[in-house]
Amino acid sequence: MPAEAKVDISARPASPPLTERQEARRRRILHASAQLASRGGFDAVQMREVAESSQVALGTLYRYFPSKVHLLVATMQDQLEHMHGTLRKKPPAGETASERVAETLMRAFRALQREPHLADAMVRALTFADRSVSPEVDQVSRQTTAIILDAMGLTDPSPAQLSAVRVIEHTWHSALITWLSGRASIAQVKIDIETVCRLIDLTEPGAAQGNKSQGR
Amino acid sequence: MPAEAKVDISARPASPPLTERQEARRRRILHASAQLASRGGFDAVQMREVAESSQVALGTLYRYFPSKVHLLVATMQDQLEHMHGTLRKKPPAGETASERVAETLMRAFRALQREPHLADAMVRALTFADRSVSPEVDQVSRQTTAIILDAMGLTDPSPAQLSAVRVIEHTWHSALITWLSGRASIAQVKIDIETVCRLIDLTEPGAAQGNKSQGR
DNA sequence: ATCAAGTCTGTAACTTGTTCTAGATTAGCG
DNA sequence: CGCTAATCTAGAACAAGTTACAGACTTGAT
Numbered sequence: 001m002p003a004e005a006k007v008d009i010s011a012r013p014a015s016p017p018l019t020e021r022q023e024a025r026r027r028r029i030l031h032a033s034a035q036l037a038s039r040g041g042f043d044a045v046q047m048r049e050v051a052e053s054s055q056v057a058l059g060t061l062y063r064y065f066p067s068k069v070h071l072l073v074a075t076m077q078d079q080l081e082h083m084h085g086t087l088r089k090k091p092p093a094g095e096t097a098s099e100r101v102a103e104t105l106m107r108a109f110r111a112l113q114r115e116p117h118l119a120d121a122m123v124r125a126l127t128f129a130d131r132s133v134s135p136e137v138d139q140v141s142r143q144t145t146a147i148i149l150d151a152m153g154l155t156d157p158s159p160a161q162l163s164a165v166r167v168i169e170h171t172w173h174s175a176l177i178t179w180l181s182g183r184a185s186i187a188q189v190k191i192d193i194e195t196v197c198r199l200i201d202l203t204e205p206g207a208a209q210g211n212k213s214q215g216r
Numbered sequence: 217m218p219a220e221a222k223v224d225i226s227a228r229p230a231s232p233p234l235t236e237r238q239e240a241r242r243r244r245i246l247h248a249s250a251q252l253a254s255r256g257g258f259d260a261v262q263m264r265e266v267a268e269s270s271q272v273a274l275g276t277l278y279r280y281f282p283s284k285v286h287l288l289v290a291t292m293q294d295q296l297e298h299m300h301g302t303l304r305k306k307p308p309a310g311e312t313a314s315e316r317v318a319e320t321l322m323r324a325f326r327a328l329q330r331e332p333h334l335a336d337a338m339v340r341a342l343t344f345a346d347r348s349v350s351p352e353v354d355q356v357s358r359q360t361t362a363i364i365l366d367a368m369g370l371t372d373p374s375p376a377q378l379s380a381v382r383v384i385e386h387t388w389h390s391a392l393i394t395w396l397s398g399r400a401s402i403a404q405v406k407i408d409i410e411t412v413c414r415l416i417d418l419t420e421p422g423a424a425q426g427n428k429s430q431g432r
Numbered sequence: 433a434t435c436a437a438g439t440c441t442g443t444a445a446c447t448t449g450t451t452c453t454a455g456a457t458t459a460g461c462g
Numbered sequence: 463c464g465c466t467a468a469t470c471t472a473g474a475a476c477a478a479g480t481t482a483c484a485g486a487c488t489t490g491a492t
Contacts (some may be wrong), residue, residue: 023441042463047479047480056441058443058480059441061415067480124344127340128344133397163407166407166408166411167387167473170358171390173386178386179343181346181349182350183353191382192379193384195376195415196383196386196412202414237458255445272471273471274471275453275473279469284448284449304463328437
C-alpha cells in the first residue's frame with residue numbers, strides 16, 4: 001500500500017513556508033510541550049513554562065499556537081505521525097479486519113499507557129477544543145481514520161465501513177477519557193474496543209444485515 | 217418495571233441533609249448555571265456571575281460546588297433527571313431493541329438541539345472532568361445507562377449487552393462533541409447513532425456471532 | 433549596504449477560576 | 463433567651479491563560 005508522501009502534505013496548513021529558525025522554534029515548542037505534558041498532564045503544560053523551556057517569548061508562543069488547546073492538539077498531531085509510522089512498520093497480524101483494528105488500537109493504547117500524563121494532556125485538549133480549533137482537530141481525526149483504514153487493509157472503503165470507522169473513533173476517544181479519569185480499567189477499555197470492532201464484521205460483503213434506514 | 221425511588225436515593229450523596237434555605241440556594245445556583253449556560257455555553261458560565269445571579273457569595277458557591285466542572289456536571293444530572301422522566305412517559309415505539317435505543321437517543325439529541333449552548337456547557341464539562349469529579353460523572357453515566365436499558369426494555373442485561381451499552385454511550389458522547397464543535401452535522405450524528413445501535417442486534421439470543429476472544 | 437516590513441523579546445496588564453480572611457448571620461441546643 | 467458552632471457574605475488576593483505594546487532583531491528586496 002503506497003501512500004507515504006500524502007500525509008506530510010496535508011499535515012501542515014502550509015500557509016507561509018517557515019524559515020529554518022522558525023521551524024526550529026516550532027520544534028522546540030512542541031518538544032517542550034510534550035515534555036511538560038509527560039510530567040503532569042494537561043495542567044502542567046503552562047504557557048509561561050512552555051515559552052521559557054523552549055526559549056521563546058510568550059508572545060511568540062502565541063503567534064505559533066494561538067491557544068493552549070491549539071498547542072496540545074498540534075502536539076498530538078506530532079505524536080500521531082510517529083505512531084502511524086511505527087505501526088506501519090509492524091502491521092497487525094489478525095485474520096479478520098476487526099481483529100487487526102482492535103490489535104492496532106490496543107497497541108496504540110499500550111503506547112499511551114507508557115506516558116499517561118502526555119495522553120491526558122492530548123486527549124483532554126482534543127475533547128475540550130472548541131470551534132476555533134476544528135481544522136486541527138479534524139486533521140487529527142483524519143490521521144486516526146487513516147490508521148484504522150490501514151489496519152483494515154482498505155484503500156477504498158464503503159460508506160458503511162466509514163460509518164463503522166467513525167463509531168470506532170468515537171469509542172476510542174471516549175474510552176480513553178474514561179480510562180484517564182480513572183472511571184474505567186485498562187481491561188474495560190480493551191473490552192470496549194473489542195466490542196466496537198465487531199461492527200466492522202457487519203460491513204463485510206457477505207454479512208447478513210437485517211436493516212433499514214441506513215441512508216447515504 | 218418498578219424502579220422509581222432508587223434513582224433519587226443515589227442521586228444525592230446525601231452526606232448532610234440540607235436545610236430548606238440551603239436546598240433553595242442549591243436550586244437557585246443550578247438554575248442560574250443552566251440559564252447562563254443556555255446563553256453562551258461553557259464560557260458564559262462564569263463563577264462570579266453564577267454567584268451573583270443566584271444571590272449567593274462566591275465562597276458559598278464554591279462550598280456547594282467545588283469547581284466549575286462540578287457545577288456543570290451537577291447541572292447535567294439535574295437535566296438528565298428531567299429527561300429520563302420525560303422519556304419514560306412516551307416510550308419509544310420501535311420493534312427491535314436497537315431501533316428503540318436509536319429512537320430514544322435521537323429524541324434526546326433533538327432536546328439538546330433546542331438548547332445547544334446548554335448542551336455545549338454540560339458535555340464539555342463532562343469530558344473535561346478530571347479524577348476529582350469522577351463520582352459525579354459516574355452518576356451521570358449510570359443515569360445514561362439506565363435510560364438506554366429502559367429503551368431496550370431490559371431489567372437484567374447480559375455482560376455482552378452491557379458492553380454494547382457502554383460502547384453506545386461512548387459513541388453518544390463523542391458524537392455530541394463533534395456536533396457541538398461543528399465538525400459533524402446533525403445527519404452525521406444520526407448515522408453514527410444508528411450505526412452503533414446495530415451492535416445491540418449482535419447481543420440478542422438468536423444472533424449468529426462468528427467471534428472469538430470476547431472474554432467475560 | 434540599506435531600508436521597510438515583518439518577527440521576536442520582555443514585560444505589564446487583563447480575565448476568570450480558585451482560595452483566603454474577617455466579620456455578620458443562622459441553626460441547633462440548653 | 464443566650465450561647466456556640468457552622469454557615470454565609472463581601473471583598474481581597476492569587477494563579478494561569480491571554481492580550482497588548484514598545485523596542486530590538488531578521489529578512490528580503492533593492
